[in-house]
Amino acid sequence: MSPATPGGSLLVLALILPVAAMLVAFVLGGRAAERLALAALGLGALLAMLVAAAVYRAGAPLAYAVGGWAPPLGLALRADGVTAAMLLTAALVLLAVALFGRTGHATPPGLAEARAPFAFWCFLLALSAALAAAFLGGDLFNLFVALEMLTFAALALACLEGKPSQFRSELRYLLFALIGSVLYLLGTVLLYGGYGTLDIALLAGRARADAPTLLAAALMTAGLAAKMALFPLHLWLPPAHAGAPPAASAVLSGLVVKASFVLLLRLWFWVMPPLAAAAAAPLLAALGAAAILAGSLVALRQARLKLLVAYSTVAQIGYLFLMFPLALAGDAEVAARAWLGGILQASSHAFAKAAMFLAAGLIAGALGHDRIAALGGAGRAVPVCVVAFGLAGLSLMGIPPSGGFTAKWLLLTSAVATGQWWWALVIVGGGVLTGGYVYRVLAGSLTAPPVTDAPIGDAPLPAAASRGPQLVALALALVSVGLGLLPLASFGLVQVGRLGAAP
Incomplete structure (x- = not known):
């Protein structure tokens, strides 16, 4: 693949913007964190619109090879129609949650900065970066890293009020998420051992419907199902969402579970052979x-x-x-x-x-x-x-x-x-x-x-x-x-x- 398609640099900007804003906000403090978060999430929504427009206009996915190294030597960012649609959805919901959070997490002039509002804005930016990485990533291992970032950012937002009931429910969420991570990681090990790459585009042309590949898909699916609370692995979700602050519940329910869903689509519609996908689809x-x-x-x-x-x-x-x-x-x-x-x-x-x-x-x-x-x-x-x-x-x-x-x-x-x-x-x-x-x-x-x-x-x-x-x-x-x-x-x-x- 070429290092980048026209418009591929937009993918880098969509990923770097929230990360840079979070780092600067962490250095400058609470009042600056609020302003930076609102500005970055507003620009993120604009970037998501530009990515969607570029994908729609080109009629083909956007791609960017990080460092100019094409897979399997390097990592690729990709945005097809699903990615563009979910990136835009996430950007708009996050911007709305940030506007909602101004009332409860602002630091008015004349008052000392508090820890909870500062953490809210920083972790909201972290969540935005993790979602961008989860939607744009083209490598199964790096998508695993993005999901872990997403889990810990969401956990932090859900526990901001520091109530004992929140910690109990979020620890259950963490337990299910970690079990899901282990299962997912075991699946990626099997795929890498069988094909020497975890790049989704390359696996799409190599994966076979043999026992190791099917076992890998089953492990990864179970792990992702635990992360997105698919029945009967849903036991963590009701207490975690019900006990979290409204802004955290909104992003947990509306966005966080969708990252695992998009990855499941990648796994079964792109990586796995059609016959294996057709056999697994009725069970899902x-x-x-x-x-x-x-x-x-x-x-x-x-x-x-x-x-x-x-x-x-x-x-x-x-x-x-x-x-x-x-x-x-x-x-x-x-x-x-x-x-x-x-x-x-x-x-x-x-x-x-x-x-x-x-x-x-x-x-x-x-x-x-x-x-x-x-x-x-x-x-x-x-x-x-x-x-x-x-x-x-x-x-x-x-x-x-x-x-x-x-x-x-x-x-x-x-x-x-x-x-x-x-x-x-x-x-x-x-x-x-x-x-x-x-x-x-x-x-x-x-x-x-x-x-x-x-x-x-x-x-x-x-x-x-x-x-x-x-x-x-x-x-x-x-x-x-x-x-x-x-x-x-x-x-x-x-x-x-x-x-x-x-x-």
Whole structure:
């Protein structure tokens, strides 16, 4: 390969920008960290747009060989349509979370700098860098390093408040993540021993469906499933997400699990031979279907709002795995439709779930609790948050015209077209169950507040529930809905670089 394709330098900038900003912020201190983070994440969103535009315009992936050394001697950064779409999604959600975090993690003039706000901005930049590395990396070992960076940055954000309950839940997350790392690393050792390289593009032309390769794929898949909390390896996710601050929950649920998902796509659609991928796809989809049904049923029974949203994440992750058998079966048109449905589900879920967690955190802050049975008056205290939660819920349910509807409709029609009608039943059933737990929250929030000496809505709102953070949650929810209003032709970006897609 050539050292770089036209536009390849954008990939380097997207990776270096958050790293440089984090290092400078660490040196300069709290107030500078906030300004640098906001500036860097804003520029990161612009760079992600430029990368997406360059990929779409070229109709081919961007590439950059680090140091001018092509693989296997060197490392390569690559951006195809999936990478560009997820990089843009991550950049926009991170920017929204940074704007949301200004209220709770700012250092006003005249006050001494505190450790928690300083750590928030530094680790948010670290998370941005890790996501860029996870999406742009072209080598399986370096992607492992990126996932480890992502895990520790997310853990730090989730424990910023220093509560004992947070440390207990995040230690469980760390345990599952480390077990997943060991399994993934064992798989990369087997692949390197068999083929002498871990570059995805080179492995795509060499991998065979022999026992060592299949064992490596199984180990890596189990490790990645543990990291993204695929059922039944989901036990760490609900307590970790429910106990974290709202901003951390938003990025954990909306973005962190998506890095492992993109790597799974690379492994099964690029590295593994088609016959092996087709054989494994029904098993992955079955686990996804179990996640949809089990996660939704458990969410229906939750008494706390944040736990309900966390179990909803377990369910919504399952939809991502339904694309595996659908994108590998049928003609090219059906495969492209299923592929688009899966990627659109990943993107719309990121915006919707980030909006849900931010709104849930603001509702809990305004009421002083997050008990679903006692949400009465939330619609009066923080109406914008309730609207944001409802709009995000519409996307998760798959109600038109939301992005979640378009994604689930594409997957459903692909299931029918390929004769795999059982996945269509799972999609419909999951939507009905999602409607059940979203209705619980909205119905409770819109009831009259309890009779007290100081009625809800008359007392001043906490700083975290001020107008700015509420509007951020609403904006994310509107994006999740607005994705469904775009014509399907505009999503041609995600087909760029897909194996089997027309050049």
